[in-house]
Amino acid sequence: MICLGIEGTAEKTGVGIVDNEGKILAMAGNPLIPEKGGIHPREAAEHHSYWIPKLIKEVINDSGIKLNEIDLISFSRGPGLGPALRTVATASRALALSLNIPIIGVNHCVSHVEIGKLDTGAIDPVTLYVSGGNSQIIAYESGKYRIFGETLDIAIGNCLDHFARECGLSHPGGPIIEKLARKGNYIDLPYSVKGMDFSFSGLFSAAIRGFKAGLSIEDICFSLQETAFSSLVEVCERTLSHTNKTEIMLCGGVAANSRLREMLAIMAQEHYSEFFIPKISLCGDNGAMIAWMGILTSKYFSADTIENTNVIQKYRTDEVEVPWAKINNK
Template structure:
């Protein structure tokens, strides 16, 4: 029985989770929330993580009912993510590993999402749609790598949604994307927006620029409501994601789709992807906000898989990498 503790802090979520051989023992999280209309900056986000990480660690140990000496491996997010928050959490993880005399593993954030999704849903070898504030990728496993079949060529879908939420001055509590989703459910009128799919890749920056430029005029004229604009943005962005995911499925001969990442909580995205899967006779897998949104237990689970396959990070390699590609990791556990 191997017990792993995971530290995640690549963006505005600070999470500590503990897992024992595929059983989640604790999954504790604190979110840095900024005022409406504002995003989160690296320095302030890192300060937030420093202020709460020890309390979250204590809570995770208490909920899991384990002592430090029972933990076998310390795992942390190596990247990708924001440099200052990543470094803050890595310092704590290294300190804990030294104090407790435990081996340490640096985990790719995206692979943490994938392995957590596979564990929770029981999916076998799915085509993965990874959608979050910092990443948008379509991924499939092949020959000891998670291969990227398509991705955004500019900003991530979560970043696009968050920045439009700032235009509407929506609350960041619990998240801008969640509040856009709530408004979109009340939208009735579809605003035609640019639809930018380039082969297997997508582009969101032009769509964002277009709706940002048009929004004030459309709202002031009374032709469209905030709900309509949220509805229109969601429908367009999600249709693009469904298209490239279906194309990847066709290429791989896959009959499973797994949605991971914070935007994967969106029920409309799950509904649209589910409709596509039904048409293909495929199956959709998704999780709720406990495991979709960045969390520590996903880092612990991925680190646990790496540890069992004999993969431990050397001490001089326990750094962080802001641009840590998903396909840069050799998958030794599958």
């Protein structure tokens, strides 16, 4: 079984080809970088419609297999931006129909977890998935990946990107903030963990107020990172204790941040747990994770009918049955 997966929940278009054993035969992607402002859903959709055909050609060439050797098409059905998701679904339906092969729509967040496990060898991790659009702490329990903690408002990547934009820094803000933070000292910013969830909008507003009041940008960047990352690590730590798991995995675009890696590594060590980070190319959105999720799904479930390939903008991680992830028969 060889699956071609198409990703496009937000601004990055990705296509990947993966075989039955999880070997990535090829993957290619292209991010939309807005000239100014944030991501407009319609522009993301236009970006996908332009890039999907080109990326399909590229992965077919790179993989050395022929289009008619593909057995299955999978696509990111959600969560994500409506117009972007619909473009991906339309392209996937057209490809499946023209090749006369089955199609499966998959959950984007679960795909991040599965490609991370495939790449790192983690078996049953507590996963911190942090990106521009998502911030979740995920762990397997009774047949599904449960969300043990999540943002109550904006995602951490969005908080960093939006802050950078408001301060006149370029997009994406995460790497620039990381660099500036190296020269900063701590100033007090609001820390917000509510139950097992966290929130970043108050932190964002306070950081902007600090910038407008003339505080040093380095100090704000340092404190923004320390405060936001501490809340993520706190909830990860509590999830680890609650579930008695002994593995932690970090994924999503924000996984590139070395301070977040360091904080999680320290916490993992204190709990005698193993810490995993997938290759950076597999941390952010990519087509290979969608293709691998298509393969896993096809081993346990039948394919979708074309009528049943609707997108689900608010597709929750814990809506998906994951029988392949079963641990000790639970």
